[in-house]
Ligand code: SF4
């Protein structure tokens with residue numbers, strides 16, 4: 552924990568001006584799920600009062616969605632010190648057992664779930680695109696192992712444009728799961744370097760999962776992992792295909808709202824391409840907290856250790872949609888799609904952007 556992180560921790564620990572914006576805190580109603588509570592615990596660790604093991608569960612109750620960082624008018628960054636705390640815990644051997652299992656799975660199998668085979672629905676789609684082309688469609692570990700059905704729809708959506716592209720049976724992990732779980736450890740960088748080598752065999756890499764797009768475009772550059780391939784988000788690529796008429800939308804008179812993934816809206820400042828695609832098919836409305844102010848709707852990874860909270864996070868976002876009388880949410884993140892689909896409700900239909908196509 553360097554001095555910069557300690558400074559941010561001390562600035563946050565007696566403040567809670569961003570408490571209203573945390574999707575986890577809103578789901579649990581607990582003060583421990585605020586940036587300032589996490590900072591207060593860590594400030595006691597940095598002063599030697601607590602051991603890291605006493606606060607580490609709380610450190611893993613954060614989605615690192617950056618809503619608090621975005622909201623902070625004084626410029627403090629809870630995501631930065633939360634990731635630093637995770638790296639410290641990993642280096643000191645103080646990770647909780649449930650996180651250690653996920654980390655070991657990332658190292659042994661390339662995915663936190665310990666899956667060895669890609670989902671059955673994807674196998675045919677991958678086999679149809681195994682030839683070498685200039686363009687790689689990078690699926691990511693959540694799509695390959697936990698959401699093969701919707702990932703197969705994404706492959707079919709790209710086929711509609713009639714362009715050649717490759718999907719790899721032996722796709723390597725981007726390192727986004729390790730980056731989230733243990734931050735900038737040597738193991739994370741090694742996984743990223745191996746992935747970069749694979750991606751650099753292509754001219755263009757279309758990245759399906761915003762979680763991968765964010766680390767490929769930000770952490771790789773920050774941590775000196777060289778990427779020569781052009782990285783394009785799936786949403787930006789689809790918007791281009793619609794604009795160039797390679798995909799020809801048929802518009803229906805039906806309203807929908809868009810769930811901005813924070814990795815696109817905040818990390819990469821990308822909010823318009825998905826809106827351009829959705830508007831070509833449906834009447835686009837906006838719900839509370841949209842664009843860079845988006846509220847995270849849950850994911851697959853955190854559901855491994857806090858499934859009820861993720862269900863409540865998704866229900867919170869569905870309540871936002873119902874607040875503007877929307878009965879359809881369009882997603883552009885495979886993990887948010889799964890979280891929203893798993894929510895116990897039937898009032899609001901969840902559609903992935905690839906399903907529109
Ligand atoms: S991020 Fe900013 S608003 Fe939030 S607790 Fe820290 S200092 Fe306060």
Ligand code: SF4
Pocket residue numbers: 572573574575576584585586612613614615616617618619620629630
């Ligand atoms: S990064 Fe997101 S989940 Fe974590 S404390 Fe901030 S708002 Fe909450």
